[in-house]
Every structure is written in C-alpha cells, then in structure tokens.
Amino acid sequence: MIELRNVTAGYGKHTVLSNLSVAFEKGKLTSIVGVNGCGKSTLLKAVLGMIPLGGGEIFIDGRALGNMTRNEIARKAAYLSQGKNTPDMTVEQLVLHGRFPHLNYPRRYTAQDRDIAVLAMEQAGIADAARKPLHTLSGGMRQNAYIAMALAQNTDYILLDEPTTYLDIGHQLELMHILRGLAGDGKGIIAVMHDLPMAFTFSDSIVLLNNGQVIGNDAPNQLCKQQTISHVFGVAIERSADGQTYRYQYKA
Amino acid sequence: MKNSANYYLGKNRIKWLYIAGFFFLGTAFLLGIMLGSTPLSLEEIADAFRKGAHASAGARIFTYVRLPRTLASLVCGAALSVSGAVIQGVLANRLASPSMIGVNAGAGLAVTLCTAFGIFGGWQLSLFSFIGAFAAVMLVSFGAKRWGASRGTVILIGVALNSLLGAVSDTITTFIPEVAVMSSDFKVGAFSAVTYQKLIPAMVVVAAVIVILHTLHNELDVLTLGEENAKGLGLNTALMRTLFLLLAALLAGCAVSLAGLLSFVGLLVPHAIRRVAGGKAWNLLGLCALYGAAFVCVCDTVARTAFAPYEIPVGIIMAYLGAPFFVFILIKGKGGHSRD
Numbered sequence A: 001m002i003e004l005r006n007v008t009a010g011y012g013k014h015t016v017l018s019n020l021s022v023a024f025e026k027g028k029l030t031s032i033v034g035v036n037g038c039g040k041s042t043l044l045k046a047v048l049g050m051i052p053l054g055g056g057e058i059f060i061d062g063r064a065l066g067n068m069t070r071n072e073i074a075r076k077a078a079y080l081s082q083g084k085n086t087p088d089m090t091v092e093q094l095v096l097h098g099r100f101p102h103l104n105y106p107r108r109y110t111a112q113d114r115d116i117a118v119l120a121m122e123q124a125g126i127a128d129a130a131r132k133p134l135h136t137l138s139g140g141m142r143q144n145a146y147i148a149m150a151l152a153q154n155t156d157y158i159l160l161d162e163p164t165t166y167l168d169i170g171h172q173l174e175l176m177h178i179l180r181g182l183a184g185d186g187k188g189i190i191a192v193m194h195d196l197p198m199a200f201t202f203s204d205s206i207v208l209l210n211n212g213q214v215i216g217n218d219a220p221n222q223l224c225k226q227q228t229i230s231h232v233f234g235v236a237i238e239r240s241a242d243g244q245t246y247r248y249q250y251k252a
Numbered sequence B: 001m002k003n004s005a006n007y008y009l010g011k012n013r014i015k016w017l018y019i020a021g022f023f024f025l026g027t028a029f030l031l032g033i034m035l036g037s038t039p040l041s042l043e044e045i046a047d048a049f050r051k052g053a054h055a056s057a058g059a060r061i062f063t064y065v066r067l068p069r070t071l072a073s074l075v076c077g078a079a080l081s082v083s084g085a086v087i088q089g090v091l092a093n094r095l096a097s098p099s100m101i102g103v104n105a106g107a108g109l110a111v112t113l114c115t116a117f118g119i120f121g122g123w124q125l126s127l128f129s130f131i132g133a134f135a136a137v138m139l140v141s142f143g144a145k146r147w148g149a150s151r152g153t154v155i156l157i158g159v160a161l162n163s164l165l166g167a168v169s170d171t172i173t174t175f176i177p178e179v180a181v182m183s184s185d186f187k188v189g190a191f192s193a194v195t196y197q198k199l200i201p202a203m204v205v206v207a208a209v210i211v212i213l214h215t216l217h218n219e220l221d222v223l224t225l226g227e228e229n230a231k232g233l234g235l236n237t238a239l240m241r242t243l244f245l246l247l248a249a250l251l252a253g254c255a256v257s258l259a260g261l262l263s264f265v266g267l268l269v270p271h272a273i274r275r276v277a278g279g280k281a282w283n284l285l286g287l288c289a290l291y292g293a294a295f296v297c298v299c300d301t302v303a304r305t306a307f308a309p310y311e312i313p314v315g316i317i318m319a320y321l322g323a324p325f326f327v328f329i330l331i332k333g334k335g336g337h338s339r340d
Helices: A040-047 A070-076 A091-102 A111-123 A139-152 A169-184 A196-202 A228-233 B011-034 B042-054 B057-090 B103-116 B122-146 B151-175 B177-188 B196-215 B217-223 B227-232 B237-259 B265-277 B281-305 B314-333
Strands: A002-011 A014-024 A029-033 A053-060 A077-080 A157-161 A188-192 A205-210 A213-218 A237-242 A245-250
Touching: A002 A040, A014 A040, A014 A053, A014 A213, A029 A040, A029 A169, A029 A196, A040 A053, A040 A157, A040 A188, A070 A077, A070 A091, A077 A139, A077 B227, A091 A111, A091 A139, A091 B217, A111 A139, A139 A157, A139 A169, A157 A169, A169 A188, A169 A196, A196 A237, A196 A245, A205 A228, A213 A228, B011 B042, B011 B057, B011 B265, B011 B281, B042 B057, B057 B196, B057 B217, B057 B237, B057 B265, B057 B281, B103 B122, B103 B151, B103 B177, B103 B237, B122 B151, B122 B196, B122 B237, B151 B177, B177 B314, B196 B217, B196 B237, B196 B281, B217 B227, B217 B237, B217 B281, B227 B237, B265 B281, B265 B314, B281 B314
Parallel strands: A029 A188, A029 A205, A077 A157, A157 A188
Antiparallel strands: A002 A014, A002 A053, A205 A213, A237 A245
C-alpha cells in the first residue's frame, strides 16, 4: 500500500498539495482525476520522492519514503511521465533500461535482465517492434514501449501521468486493458486521467482532487452518484448498462 | 518511407564499424608519423627505437617532433569527439559541442592565463585548462536549466560566452605581449607547439576519462530519456549530469592544453557517428574516440603536407570542413532528439 499522511508539497513557495491524505492499494487500478492545476501530477511526483515534502509523511509498503534511496524507490514504483523524449534508441534498448534500478555500478545488463525485457515487451504488445528505433514508431506504439520499460522495472506499483493523452481511441482502449490486466496480476496501478468516462469505466477506484485536497475517493459506481464530480467539473457522469457491460458517459 | 532494414542497427554493423575504425586509425597514425616536411621511412623510425639518442637526424625528427605531434592529434581528436558526444547527450542538444558552447574558450582563457604566469606545460597546465573548461560548461548548463533555455538559446549563450572569454584572453595578450607569441596558432588550433611535457599528462587523463565514461554508458543512455524518466529509473540526475559535464570538461581541457581552440571536431564526429551507429552510448563513446582520433590525425597530416614546406594550422582545415557541416545540421537535422 502507498499511503500519504497529511502531505503538503509544492514547488518552492508555491504549495500545491495541502494536508492531503490518501492511500493506494495493490491489485487495484486507481485513477486520479481533477481539473488542470489541482495537483494530480504533483501527487505522483511526491510519491516518487521527486519533490521535497513541506509536511506529512509518505509510506510505501510500510517504509517511510524519506528513508529510501532513489534506487529503492525505483524498485518499488515505476513512473511514466507526461512529457517524454523520443530518445535515439531502439525499443529493446529502452525496455532494457527498465532494469536500471536493479543494478549497481558498473551497470551491466545480464541475460536474465534481457529475458525480463523480452517478457515485458510481449506483455505490452510491442515485441514485434523490438529492433525498431523509437522515432519510427507511432505515438501509441511508443507509449507501449514505455509501458514495457515500466514492466521490465518489475515494481509493485506503476504510476502513470496521463497515459492516454495524445493516443487515438483504439490505442487508449488497448492501454486501459493492459493496465486492467496488470492490476489483475496484483500490481497497484495509479493513473492520472483526464478522460472521465475512460477513468470511470476502467478503474477500481477514483480519487478526485480539488485545490490540492482529496474531495472524493470511492468506487466509480458510488462516486458518480455524488455531487462532487459535477461540483468540480461542471458536468455530471452517469452509468448506463448495455447488456452485460457498464459504460460511463457525460450526463446531458 | 525508409526501408525498415535500414534501421536494423545490429551487432554486425557495429562490429564492422569498429574494425574499420581501427584500420582507419592505424593508417592515419602511420601516415601521420611518415609524412611531413621531411618524409620519414619506416627504417628511420625503427632506427629511432634501436639507437635512441644517437640515432640519425631523421630518427630524431621522429622522436622529438613527429611522434609527439601525431600522438597529440590522436589524443585531441578522441578527447574532443567524446566530449562532444557527452555534452550533446547531457544537454539533449545536438548542436552543442565543446567549442560551440564556450567550453574550449574557457579552457583557452585558463591556458592563456597560465602562459602569462609562466606555466607552459605539465600537470598544472592541464589542471587549469580543465578548471576553465568546467567553469564554462557548468555556466552554460546552469543557464540552460535556470532559464529553461531552448536548444537555440543555449548555442547563443555559447556564442556570447565565446566572445567574452576571447575578449578577456585578448586583453591579457595585449598587456603581456610575450603571451601573444603563440596566440594565433592557439586561437585556430594547431599541433606545432606540442611537447612531451604537455602530452603525457593530457594523454593519461584522456585515456582514463574515456574508460570511466564507458563504465557509465547506461547512465548516459538513461539521462537521455529526459529528467523525469531518468529519475523514475532511480538515477540521481543532478549528480550524474554534473559528473558527465565534469568528465567532458576534463577531455576538452586536455585537448585545449595541447592544441588550442580546435573547433568543430566535437560537433562533426559525434554527429556523423550517431548517424551511422545510432545513439547507444557505448557505441557512440567508443566509435567517437576511434574515428575522432583518426580524423584529427588525418587533418593534421594534410595541414603539414598540403602546402609543404609551408604548414597551416590544422584548425583552418577543420573550419573549412566543419562550418558548412554545422549549417547542414542546422537546416537538415533541426538539431536534436527532444521536441520543443
């Protein structure tokens, strides 16, 4: 479990998260939603120890974040940032770097690391493109390559910042199914999402942020009944049953 | 649409690039020691090894002029090319190179200062040269980060820094004319003033740094994934960035202490290698060292022989090749791997 207790964090004097408490569980896909600038990305960065805490504590599986080295954090939680370079390397080279936190200087990837990377590429559906340079791939395939890198990192938690942004709908759905599968395998998946119907449809749990505070934290079918979503976004979301599957959509 | 087979940068291709590189280097070295205003035969060179100080005039030319000079061109070529590859990686900017962003100028100012105070060689010269280079590269790196400067702006900061540091050097040479004796060759870059006293420390440091960089090749790769991804993989980005720039400055400093302000090598060679071998740091570092060394050695041999008995500084040849190449990168390559 990743647990934030009374966390205050921000950039310099600008406080983004104030006195925020929330917990994320393994084996669940949790989406963090909220309007622009409410602190969604900041929350992920705080969990990864990328920004200093102004107050409060964060625990990853019972260990205080402050006592963990950057390598130890990277072995617990993988991170897919929002802005990604397109580095000058092939897919397999990128994915192999997912093994980086598991090695010490001088880092040399072993045959075992290579095997793990191959498995990760297969799981993310990118194995066919293993030898292709990243800049020759479509945005969706490149995203899958980064997912494979996070999988090769072999962590209990994967944190993703707007993973579906800029992807066409086919790739968005493919990605959400991959994330669902990973949660089913017991990993804790925490994703910052902009697309509410997508987040509600696929997540086990939704954390709603507003002004650096958690104002909603519930299962999708519960949260959509509350007023908080329309309070924050100005639109409501509803569940409609279509035979066996549920879909969430914006309410007229 | 390019054929995907063109993108297959397999082990074989890299292997052949290494083999060709060693062959190129060997040939360049042999030509370098044999050709010049006094052509030397292999016998005379062998003579130098057999008889030492009592050898023929030709053999002594080999020992005291040709060999140090050829070695210096190899060391400088490898140092500047590898330094360029590292700086380009760390700043995520393929227009950057030691001469372009003022690193060489920083080292150059330090060397000019040393000369003014009567230090003409040895470890002290290499040390100060390194300090000058490091100060310049940290300044540019800090500036780029602090003001969120784009790739173009970083190059412009470098242009300004080059002019400023050049002006300070000129001021010193104006007030202390003795320093100006070597000034013109120093500014364009030349190997005519190489001595063993300067060569040995530079050679040791350059070799050591290139070995150290090879042990950090995965770190360099991860750094090119971008700040946040690199941190996410557990890399201490601030520390590694500084370490890489420090090593790059060591290389550039050594090169400047030997040959002066040799420009364009650090831009041209890494760029060309990246094109044929891809961006993997391990290959980039090794191949840049090989081809960079051979390239500068060939250029210096041409500089010595093309207009014999007159000799032109190698920097002039570099500029003829490098300046059009830089414009080519600006127009064609748009200069970088991160979109901004």
